[in-house]
Amino acid sequence: MAVLEAFDLYRFFHTPESETLALRGVSLRLNEGELVALVGPSGSGKSTLLACLSGLDEPDGGHVELLGQRLTRRTEAERARRRGANIGILIQSRNLFPSLSVTDNIGLAMFIAGKMDNDRTKHLLAEVGLANRAAARPGQLSRGELARAGLAVALAAAPRILLADEPTGEVDAITESSILDLLSKQCSAGVAVLVATHSQALAARADRIIHLRDGRIGDA
Numbered sequence: 001m002a003v004l005e006a007f008d009l010y011r012f013f014h015t016p017e018s019e020t021l022a023l024r025g026v027s028l029r030l031n032e033g034e035l036v037a038l039v040g041p042s043g044s045g046k047s048t049l050l051a052c053l054s055g056l057d058e059p060d061g062g063h064v065e066l067l068g069q070r071l072t073r074r075t076e077a078e079r080a081r082r083r084g085a086n087i088g089i090l091i092q093s094r095n096l097f098p099s100l101s102v103t104d105n106i107g108l109a110m111f112i113a114g115k116m117d118n119d120r121t122k123h124l125l126a127e128v129g130l131a132n133r134a135a136a137r138p139g140q141l142s143r144g145e146l147a148r149a150g151l152a153v154a155l156a157a158a159p160r161i162l163l164a165d166e167p168t169g170e171v172d173a174i175t176e177s178s179i180l181d182l183l184s185k186q187c188s189a190g191v192a193v194l195v196a197t198h199s200q201a202l203a204a205r206a207d208r209i210i211h212l213r214d215g216r217i218g219d220a
Contacts, residue, residue: 095150
């Protein structure tokens with residue numbers, strides 16, 4: 001079952017001196033319970049695509065459908081409501097509010113989605129190996145701990161879809177392995193996972209690999 005689909009997406013960025021075509025007619029389908037790796041060189045449009053798929057950004061052409069309903073061309077409030085209820089997002093940095101503890105960051109994500117669940121908070125902290133760091137603030141965490149805490153926040157509201165941008169980009173091999181195990185476990189529970197990555201280990205675990213280059217989907 002398709003939970004997220006993109007149809008012929010285009011995205012332009014303008015400056016006074018130039019115009020960058022970041023996405024050039026990208027179409028894709030993300031199915032329930034699959035792990036898909038989005039790979040390509042830096043500057044290929046991976047982060048831009050994730051932003052359009054999540055409704056954080058609007059494409060200049062084409063549209064996105066979330067659970068069979070259009071996400072594109074909705075008001076920001078409506079996109080945020082649908083995103084909060086169905087999509088977990090992990091970006092490369094600033095996934096946590098620095099003034100809040102790990103527990104409170106997870107709780108805030110749940111509150112925004114209207115899905116408060118203290119038992120799930122404890123379960124997520126245990127799942128990402130941060131039960132003993134629940135009261136720590138982001139500034140007190142290592143890079144590996146920040147990555148795992150960000151993943152817990154992204155999964156806080158039990159999303160149908162997880163969109164992750166380089167979740168293992170700055171972690172060691174042991175932490176990467178634990179993150180990959182958790183992503184696989186989410187897929188087994190029916191969550192659709194799309195990960196932008198340069199990691200060969202992550203790509204090797206994926207059900208499918210989508211190659212993006214110069215804003216277009218193509219062969220490796």
